[in-house]
Amino acid sequence: GNSVTQMEGPVTLSEEAFLTINCTYTATGYPSLFWYVQYPGEGLQLLLKATKADDKGSNKGFEATYRKETTSFHLEKGSVQVSDSAVYFCALSNFNKFYFGSGTKLNVKP
Amino acid sequence: NAGVTQTPKFRVLKTGQSMTLLCAQDMNHEYMYWYRQDPGMGLRLIHYSVGEGTTAKGEVPDGYNVSRLKKQNFLLGLESAAPSQTSVYFCASSSPVDRGQNQPQHFGDGTRLSIL
Numbered sequence: 001g002n003s004v005t006q007m008e009g010p011v012t013l014s015e016e017a018f019l020t021i022n023c024t025y026t027a028t029g030y031p032s033l034f035w036y037v038q039y040p041g042e043g044l045q046l047l048l049k050a051t052k053a054d055d056k057g058s059n060k061g062f063e064a065t066y067r068k069e070t071t072s073f074h075l076e077k078g079s080v081q082v083s084d085s086a087v088y089f090c091a092l093s094n095f096n097k098f099y100f101g102s103g104t105k106l107n108v109k110p
Numbered sequence: 111n112a113g114v115t116q117t118p119k120f121r122v123l124k125t126g127q128s129m130t131l132l133c134a135q136d137m138n139h140e141y142m143y144w145y146r147q148d149p150g151m152g153l154r155l156i157h158y159s160v161g162e163g164t165t166a167k168g169e170v171p172d173g174y175n176v177s178r179l180k181k182q183n184f185l186l187g188l189e190s191a192a193p194s195q196t197s198v199y200f201c202a203s204s205s206p207v208d209r210g211q212n213q214p215q216h217f218g219d220g221t222r223l224s225i226l
Contacts, residue, residue, distance in 0.1 A: 032212035043114075043200055043217035044153075051211040089153070093212035096141060096160070096204070102152040 002027045006090045006101035013080055013108050021075040021104045023064075023090035031094040033057075033066050033073040038087045038103070047075075047088070080108045112136050116201050116218035123191045123225050131186040131221050133201030141204045142184035143168075143215065144176060146197040153200070159184055191225045198222050 007022040025033065032051045036044040048057030053068035062077045073090060085108045090101040114135045123129060133142065144156040155168030159178040173195060175187045184203075188195060202215040 030210070032214075034214050036217075041219075043219045044202075044215075046214045046216070049214055091215075093204075093214070096206060096212065098143070098155075098202075098204075098215055100153045102150075 002031070002092060002094050002097070002099045004090050004092055004099050004101040006088075006104055008102070009087075009105040011104060011106050013106070015082055015108055015110050016079045017108075019075070019077040019080045019084075019106070021088055021090075021106070023073045023075065023101060025071050025073065025090075025092050025099075027071075027092055027094050029094055031092040033064070034091045034093065035062070035064055035073070035075050036089040036091060036100075038089065040086075044089060080106070082108045082110050084108050114201055114203055114216050114218035116199075116221050118221060119219065120222045121224070123188075123223065125191060125193060125225060127191050128187070128189050129191065130188075131199055131201075131223075133184045133186070133203075133218060134182055135184075135201075135203040135216070136182065137203060137205075137216065138181070139203035139216070140181075140206050142178065143202045143204075144174070144184065144186045145200045145202065146170065147200060147220075148197050156186065156199075193225045196223060196225045 034049045035047040037047045048059040050057040050066035056065045087103045143158040145153045157176040162181040199221045201218045204215045205213040
């Protein structure tokens with residue numbers, strides 16, 4: 001079957017620290033992988049995506065690489081800001097069906 | 111660009127009342143989805159639609175009904191609201207697989223529903 005597992009939060013970091021949020025998946029076929037971000041009181045916004053193995057998605061300083069050999073899509077950012085505080089969701093899409101991780105809350109302290 | 115618009119944004123109901131949540135998208139997407147988001151449970155799919163006039167059950171469909179009479183609109187109905195349906199409801203839309211690539215979902219800002 002298809003599923004997404006991501007690290008539980010909350011993750012608390014100081015401003016300018018390095019961020020990694022782990023995400024692993026199980027899937028059949030050739031899924032696309034996504035990271036979404038949700039700010040308080042808002043809906044999920046697409047942060048980045050990767051559609052095939054070894055693709056790297058990037059946006060706003062965040063990056064994630066589609067690793068088929070380790071079935072992973074870890075989110076990274078070299079230097080987080082207070083404004084990055086939000087909940088991050090890893091997701092996969094396979095045959096037009098979507099599967100979301102449970103979300104990881106990130107708190108960035110000044 | 112409006113994207114996905116949900117109305118209302120907030121609502122308080124009494125147990126047993128009925129209501130309809132409206133989702134409208136202006137991206138000409140074929141697929142539309144309704145989710146609920148509860149603390150500690152992530153997103154759970156209620157119903158979805160793969161095209162005008164078609165609907166299908168998701169993970170937690172009980173107590174809800176949906177209709178997709180127009181391509182751009184997807185309605186979620188609560189026939190007899192229960193406190194367990196207190197949640198934040200999100201609508202999303204997406205395009206079909208394009209040249210072998212699955213497309214992302216686009217979300218509305220949510221409807222915060224409280225059932226007393």
